[in-house]
Each structure stands twice: as structure tokens, then as C-alpha cells.
Amino acid sequence: MTSLLKFQRIRARWLIAALALGNAGPSAHAADPLIVHLTLKDHRFEPQEVKIPANQTFTIKIKNLDPTPEEFESQSLRVEKVIVGGSEGTLQIRPLNAGRYRFFGDYNESTAFGYLDVR
Amino acid sequence: MLAAAIIVFREAIEAGLIIGIVMAVTRNVPGRSQWIVGGVVSGLAGAGLVAAFAGTLSNAVAGTGTELFNATVLGLAVCMLAWHNIWMARHGRKMATQLRAVGEAVVGGSRSLAALAIVVGIAVLREGSEVVLFLYGIAVSDGSGGLSLLAGGLLGLMLGGSLSLLTYLGLVQIPPRLIFGVTSALITFLAAGMASQCVSFLAQAGIVTALGNTAWNTSWLLSETSIPGKVFHTLFGYSEQPSFMQLIAYLATLAVIFTATRIVAPTPRPLPASAKPIARN
Numbered sequence: 001m002t003s004l005l006k007f008q009r010i011r012a013r014w015l016i017a018a019l020a021l022g023n024a025g026p027s028a029h030a031a032d033p034l035i036v037h038l039t040l041k042d043h044r045f046e047p048q049e050v051k052i053p054a055n056q057t058f059t060i061k062i063k064n065l066d067p068t069p070e071e072f073e074s075q076s077l078r079v080e081k082v083i084v085g086g087s088e089g090t091l092q093i094r095p096l097n098a099g100r101y102r103f104f105g106d107y108n109e110s111t112a113f114g115y116l117d118v119r
Numbered sequence: 120m121l122a123a124a125i126i127v128f129r130e131a132i133e134a135g136l137i138i139g140i141v142m143a144v145t146r147n148v149p150g151r152s153q154w155i156v157g158g159v160v161s162g163l164a165g166a167g168l169v170a171a172f173a174g175t176l177s178n179a180v181a182g183t184g185t186e187l188f189n190a191t192v193l194g195l196a197v198c199m200l201a202w203h204n205i206w207m208a209r210h211g212r213k214m215a216t217q218l219r220a221v222g223e224a225v226v227g228g229s230r231s232l233a234a235l236a237i238v239v240g241i242a243v244l245r246e247g248s249e250v251v252l253f254l255y256g257i258a259v260s261d262g263s264g265g266l267s268l269l270a271g272g273l274l275g276l277m278l279g280g281s282l283s284l285l286t287y288l289g290l291v292q293i294p295p296r297l298i299f300g301v302t303s304a305l306i307t308f309l310a311a312g313m314a315s316q317c318v319s320f321l322a323q324a325g326i327v328t329a330l331g332n333t334a335w336n337t338s339w340l341l342s343e344t345s346i347p348g349k350v351f352h353t354l355f356g357y358s359e360q361p362s363f364m365q366l367i368a369y370l371a372t373l374a375v376i377f378t379a380t381r382i383v384a385p386t387p388r389p390l391p392a393s394a395k396p397i398a399r400n
Contacts, residue, residue: 057325057328067259067260068255068256068257068259068260069173069252069253069255069256070256071249071252071253073344075338075342075343075344075358075359075360076333076336076338076360078319078322078323078360078362079323080323081177081185081186081323082173082177082185082248082249082252083177084173084174084177084252085256085259087174087177087178089177089182090181090182090183091323092183092322092323092324092325092328094322094328094331094332094362095331106126106344107126107252107253107256110122
């Protein structure tokens with residue numbers, strides 16, 4: 001039992017060392033996950049405009065601070081997802097070409113919208 | 120109130136059209152009403168469940184639960200529609216020309232009814248859960264106008280129901296010798312559109328990432344969020360900015376159903392106009 005634990009600990013140490021080496025290597029930036037954080041309050045997105053680099057996959061995390069659900073939607077980003085009140089939703093986005101991409105909340109589109117400025 | 124009506128109607132379009140088409144496809148199958156009503160009722164119950172557990176579903180499988188769920192039920196609907204068309208191509212025409220197999224036709228007919236009832240259930244479930252969440256949002260947000268918004272929501276649902284009826288009444292106007300072909304084509308396009316949507320959800324979950332670039336952008340021509348856009352989206356799988364992978368899924372589904380129905384069709388003789396509809400569903 002203890003030897004097994006020890007083995008696992010050693011293995012874990014190796015893993016950490018390997019990861020550290022990997023991070024020092026030239027491919028480090030590729031593993032860097034890009035996350036865009038948005039919050040929704042009073043049916044408004046904050047920030048309303050986000051700058052992100054082109055040609056890189058990224059994640060959008062939307063925290064809905066309203067008590068009501070909202071459907072996060074965008075035709076140009078090709079996403080649609082309901083985020084219930086007081087929860088957070090995660091979306092994977094493909095690498096984008098430069099441009100302006102509109103997103104909106106389907107249930108309150110008059111106030112809930114914003115843009116990704118990709119360059 | 121009008122805004123709420125439009126939002127709910129937009130969500131109800133897909134289910135409304137699908138119910139209308141299924142009603143037309145099964146117009147002569149005995150006992151079809153129970154199946155369709157059963158599909159709608161289970162879809163509504165499912166919609167309530169999905170809405171109630173939307174948060175749990177969303178957080179499941181590392182935040183991709185909703186996407187996986189949508190992709191799975193859409194995939195299931197595609198299989199049911201494909202199976203229905205292939206089965207009808209094999210047996211529908213044969214039994215229409217050989218009346219001896221009437222008993223078999225009823226059994227087979229109810230089997231393909233079950234497939235279509237599942238499709239109806241899935242359509243109601245997917246769109247219905249969004250309507251439930253929207254109406255729930257109205258109900259919990261305090262303030263005036265809640266009642267008028269709810270009335271708007273109800274109006275939207277009624278419009279969706281009328282769309283079902285209009286679709287059905289429109290389709291049954293088609294001359295009997297053409298309606299088999301028309302409804303088969305409609306079901307094939309429905310399936311292809313759902314396959315493309317399924318791929319879109321898999322991409323959103325980060326599972327299918329290949330060929331994710333946008334094939335074209337026709338948002339200037341027809342917005343997908345407009346009401347005509349929604350109708351085209353449901354009937355023909357219209358997407359204003361599809362990915363190449365969606366396009367491939369769409370065309371592959373069309374090709375598979377088209378080829379399979381040709382292969383299984385017993386004799387390529389045209390259907391006699393006098394053929395009795397029970398077998399044709």
C-alpha cells in the first residue's frame with residue numbers, strides 16, 4: 001500500500017517535471033487556453049466588446065448574474081446555449097478570421113448584445 | 120407583449136412545422152392521432168424536465184452537457200426520419216400494389232408511426248424547453264407587464280399551433296399521386312438539416328472541430344433569426360453561416376437517404392393513383 005503510494009508520488013513528480021519542461025519548450029504558447037469572460041447583469045453583457053486574437057481556438061465563459069435564464073446566441077460564432085439564472089455557461093469557439101462578431105441574448109435582444117473584435 | 124409573442128412563435132416554428140408534416144405523412148394511418156398526441160405530450164413533459172434541470176444539464180460533462188444532449192436527440196431524430204423513409208420506400212409501394220399485405224401494413228405502419236412520434240417528441244422537447252425557460256424568466260422577473268408578456272407567449276404558442284394546421288392543410292391539398300414523393304422529400308430535407316445542426320452542437324462542445332471554417336455567409340439575404348429564416352432553417356436546414364463540416368453532414372445525409380431508398384425500392388414502377396393509402400402512410 002505504502003509502496004504503491006510512493007510510486008504514485010514519484011510518478012506525479014515526474015509528471016510535474018515533464019509538464020514544467022514542456023512549458024519551457026517552444027510549443028508552450030499553443031497549450032495556453034484563451035478564455036473570454038463575460039457577465040450578464042440586468043440583461044446586459046459586460047464587457048460589451050472584447051478584443052481577441054485571430055486564428056486561435058478559445059473558450060467563452062458567461063456568468064449570468066440575473067435571476068432569469070438567457071439564451072446566448074450568435075450566428076457568426078455558430079453557438080446557442082441557454083444559461084440559467086445565477087449560473088455559468090461554457091462555449092468552445094473555433095479559430096476566427098479577423099472581423100467583428102455579434103452575439104446576443106435571445107430572450108432580451110434589445111439590451112443583451114455585444115461584439116467580439118477579432119484581429 | 121408582441122415581442123414575447125414573436126420570441127415564443129419563433130421557438131414554436133420548428134415543432135409546428137414538423138407536427139404538420141408528420142400529420143400529413145400519416146394522414147391515412149389508423150390510430151395516428153394517439154401517436155402524434157403521445158409524441159407532443161411526452162415532448163412537453165420532457166421540455167419541462169429539461170427546463171427544470173437546465174443548470175444541471177449545462178454543467179454536466181465538463182460544461183458540455185447541453186450540447187451533447189442536443190446532438191444526441193438530433194442524431195436520434197435523423198435516424199428515425201431516415202429509417203421511416205427507407206422503410207416506406209421498401210414496403211409502402213409494395214403494399215400499395217399488393218393488397219394482400221394489409222395486416223402487415225398496419226403493423227409496419229404503426230412501427231413507422233412510432234418513429235415519427237419520436238421525431239415529434241424531440242422537436243417539442245428541444246424548442247419547448249426554451250419556451251418554458253423564457254416564460255419562467257418572465258414569471259420570476261418582477262414588475263409590471265409580466266401578465267401581458269405571458270399573454271404574448273400564449274399568443275406565440277397559438278401561432279405555432281396554427282402553423283401546424285396550415286402546414287397540414289397545405290400538404291393534403293397535394294394530389295395523391297404526388298404527395299408520397301413530396302412528403303418523402305420533405306422528410307429527407309428535415310433529416311439533413313437536423314444532421315447539420317447536430318454537427319454544430321458537437322462543434323460548440325469542442326468535439327468536432329475539423330472543417331470548422333465558414334462555408335458562406337448569406338445573412339444579408341436571409342437572417343436565420345427572422346421568421347422566414349426559421350422556416351427555411353427547419354424545412355431545408357438553412358443556415359446563414361454554415362461550417363464546411365455542417366455542409367458535409369447535410370449533403371451526406373441527403374445522399375445516404377436518397378441512395379438507400381433507391382436501393383431498397385422493390386420495383387421502380389410508379390405508384391398507381393388508385394393505390395390505397397394505408398400502406399403509403
